Amino acid sequence: MKLYQAPLEGITGYIYRNALFKVFGGPDKYFMPFISPYEKRIITEKEIKQLCPENNRDTKAIPQILTTDSKGFTELTDRLNSEYGYEEFNINFGCPSGTVVSKGRGAGTLADTDLLERFLDEIMSRSRYKISVKTRIGLHNKNEFQAILAIYNKYSLEELIVHPRIGDEKYKGLPHMDVYREACNNSKNLLVYNGDIDTKEAYESFVTENYPNTIAVMIGRGMLKDPAVFREIKGGNGYSAEELKEFLTIIREAYTSDFSGETPVLQKMKEIWSYMGPALIEKGEIDPRLVKNIIKSKKISEYKIYEKEIIREIV
Ligand SMILES: Cc1cc2nc3c(=O)[nH]c(=O)nc-3n(C[C@H](O)[C@H](O)[C@H](O)COP(=O)(O)O)c2cc1C
Incomplete structure (x- = not known):
């Protein structure tokens, strides 16, 4: 298959x-x-x-x-x-x-x-x-x-x-x-x-x-x-916190050089989190407040702080 x-x-x-x-x-x-x-x-x-x-x-x-x-x-x-x-x-x-x-x-x-x-x-x-x-x-x-x-x-x-x-x-x-x-x-x-x-x-x-x-x-x-x-x-491992960090960083940096201004980058990253966040909450890996914070963030600098906090919680 x-x-x-x-x-x-x-x-x-x-x-x-x-x-x-x-x-x-x-x-x-x-x-x-x-x-x-x-x-x-x-x-x-x-x-x-x-x-x-x-x-x-x-x-x-x-x-x-x-x-x-x-x-x-x-x-x-x-x-x-x-x-x-x-x-x-x-x-x-x-x-x-x-x-x-x-x-x-x-x-x-x-x-x-x-x-x-x-x-x-x-x-x-x-x-x-x-x-x-x-x-x-x-x-x-x-x-x-x-x-x-x-x-x-x-x-x-x-x-x-x-x-x-x-x-x-x-x-x-x-x-x-x-x-x-x-x-x-x-x-x-x-x-x-x-x-x-x-x-x-x-x-x-x-x-x-x-x-x-x-x-x-x-x-x-x-x-x-x-x-x-x-x-x-295919029989491999689930993701590690390190991998998730790398994945999100590559995406964020590529969007940053692709778009002008922070707003569309922030919007794209939030869309990814709108799927990944609830899944992590469901698995009991993270505090739901962290996802709320990331979705509410208004600047990339703020977003990065919350992303770091979430990744720190993932084992
Ligand atoms: C945000 C979003 C965008 C989508 N865009 C497309 C698209 O461009 N072309 C398409 O054929 N289906 C699109 N779909 C449907 C998906 O390809 C897929 O058929 C659907 O999500 C069901 O599969 P899943 O349960 O594995 O997600 C989209 C679905 C979502 C949620």
């Missing part, structure tokens, strides 16, 4: 991926947060930074595209191929955010199976690249999945990554494992499971269930809570 890093918009850019790889060793495959083609400009400066080979040497990641515009998809993938050498792309049919869904994109595309099929027909007939899909199991109802899967079955995908929730559920409730089992039994494409695997134990209990056709498990929030999770699953 392979391990994949889930795309997490705003967090798992090249800075996070490189720090993860350097300190903890990475997963088998990384997926980039989504980008979308637009008529006026195909790629922004910010996106170039994320995509250029210099920033992706150790952590070659698959670009993810969010669109239902087949022409835009083709132009964008051709450009990413000719300028940066990418030969594999992932399509996002999972994003549940209101602004994305209302435009019929992400999980929104799943509610319109004609659009889904037309888009895939158009891009799959033209594309020279390996194409994978990351999907939810429907927008409003899990029964939508049968028709959606029948469409995916028409194409030869590199892999089909399934997050077995419907769009309306966002991240609430439990993944619908009955629907994932249905995918395993009926998919013509190889599958990757994604959803709520956030510890080695959760991974092991998933594997014991013997889901056929599944070649990999993709982990997102589990990695944000515990950046050593891939290493632990």
